[in-house]
Amino acid sequence: MRRVLLGVLLLAAVAMQDRAAAEERFRPFKLKTLEGSQRSLPDVLGKATVVIFFFPTCQYCNAAFPEVQKIYDAYKDRGLSMVWINVVPDEEPLIAGWLVTHGFTVPVLLGGRSVQNDYKLVMTPTHYLLDSRGKVLSRHAGYTAGDEKALERDIQQALGQ
Amino acid sequence: MHGIRGVVATLLALSVAGLSARQVAETRPATSAVARVVSRSTPHLKFTATISPVVIVPGARLSIVVDVVPNKGMHVYAPGTQYRPVEIRLQADSSLRVHNPVYPKPTVYRFKPLNEDVLVYDAPFRLVVDVIAGDSVALRRQLRGRTQITLRATLDYQACDDRLCYLPASVPFQWTLRVAGE
Numbered sequence: 001m002r003r004v005l006l007g008v009l010l011l012a013a014v015a016m017q018d019r020a021a022a023e024e025r026f027r028p029f030k031l032k033t034l035e036g037s038q039r040s041l042p043d044v045l046g047k048a049t050v051v052i053f054f055f056p057t058c059q060y061c062n063a064a065f066p067e068v069q070k071i072y073d074a075y076k077d078r079g080l081s082m083v084w085i086n087v088v089p090d091e092e093p094l095i096a097g098w099l100v101t102h103g104f105t106v107p108v109l110l111g112g113r114s115v116q117n118d119y120k121l122v123m124t125p126t127h128y129l130l131d132s133r134g135k136v137l138s139r140h141a142g143y144t145a146g147d148e149k150a151l152e153r154d155i156q157q158a159l160g161q
Numbered sequence: 162m163h164g165i166r167g168v169v170a171t172l173l174a175l176s177v178a179g180l181s182a183r184q185v186a187e188t189r190p191a192t193s194a195v196a197r198v199v200s201r202s203t204p205h206l207k208f209t210a211t212i213s214p215v216v217i218v219p220g221a222r223l224s225i226v227v228d229v230v231p232n233k234g235m236h237v238y239a240p241g242t243q244y245r246p247v248e249i250r251l252q253a254d255s256s257l258r259v260h261n262p263v264y265p266k267p268t269v270y271r272f273k274p275l276n277e278d279v280l281v282y283d284a285p286f287r288l289v290v291d292v293i294a295g296d297s298v299a300l301r302r303q304l305r306g307r308t309q310i311t312l313r314a315t316l317d318y319q320a321c322d323d324r325l326c327y328l329p330a331s332v333p334f335q336w337t338l339r340v341a342g343e
Contacts, residue, residue, distance in 0.1 A: 055328075055329075057243065057244050057245055057319070058326040059244060059272060059275065059279070059321055059326055060274070060321065060324070060325050060326050061326070062275060063272075063274030063275050064274075087328065088328065088329055116328060121328060122204075122327060122328060123325045123326065123327050123328065124325065124326050124327075124328065125325070141325060142324040142325030143274070143324065143325065144324055145273075145274055
């Protein structure tokens with residue numbers, strides 16, 4: 001009886017570990033670019049990768065992204081990959097003009113309602129920092145002036161600098 | 162003696178109570194015949210949407226009043242900004258003519274991170290929309306034969322607080338109204 005109980009406990013512990021490991025992985029995606037081609041998670045992974053969920057008329061995204069763009073410019077040649085995923089489909093027509101207006105060059109992918117559900121999004125901007133295998137290193141939602149410094153520190157750490 | 166007085170007092174009390182109950186009972190249908198109210202609550206705000214009258218008379222005006230109470234620290238956008246304004250969207254019904262909504266005066270919100278002023282509602286406010294059912298011969302013809310109409314609407318908005326923006330929301334609600342015979 002004691003052996004059976006021990007076995008059940010062991011199995012439960014293994015199952016919990018598996019679930020925890022699975023939760024640390026960023027959920028894979030396959031999304032369209034503005035040009036219409038497809039990109040999946042492995043396509044965009046760098047030595048470190050920042051994925052940010054946004055939509056063009058999100059006020060805090062507009063506040064955060066000039067700083068995030070600077071980080072991208074500073075670290076893209078050192079192994080940083082970045083992608084912004086639009087989560088409001090009816091704002092897709094705004095994106096191309098919005099990128100030009102603000103001088104943003106970070107690649108954009110077109111998400112949709114399913115992305116909102118898949119990643120349990122309720123707010124923007126929401127960003128994830130991933131390692132080279134897609135493991136989630138950190139997650140952050142919202143923007144307060146100075147948040148970009150914390151993101152940059154995390155990126156430096158992930159890039160091993 | 163005390164016993165009789167007690168019985169009389171009890172009878173009086175019962176008759177007053179009966180009267181009050183009847184008054185309440187009479188008031189309720191009268192109120193619901195005048196206006197119909199739906200209430201909704203989201204993580205960002207609460208609102209009640211009232212339509213009156215609840216019987217559609219061809220050619221007569223229906224008034225929709227939506228009272229919105231943003232949660233503490235939350236704001237939604239007013240028309241006239243580059244952001245998504247709060248609005249009432251009525252599902253098209255060919256027999257109805259929907260007038261432009263009337264918005265209250267918004268407040269100016271200083272958004273420090275972008276150093277910009279935006280028009281918002283961050284305190285309770287009221288939106289009003291008038292609808293005319295069957296105000297032309299053609300529209301009246303479409304109303305003919307219908308005993309009731311379900312008016313479906315959504316309150317669309319996008320809310321932010323002092324740190325982040327929430328995804329645009331569309332909250333559905335509806336009223337079913339009786340159509341008066343001609």
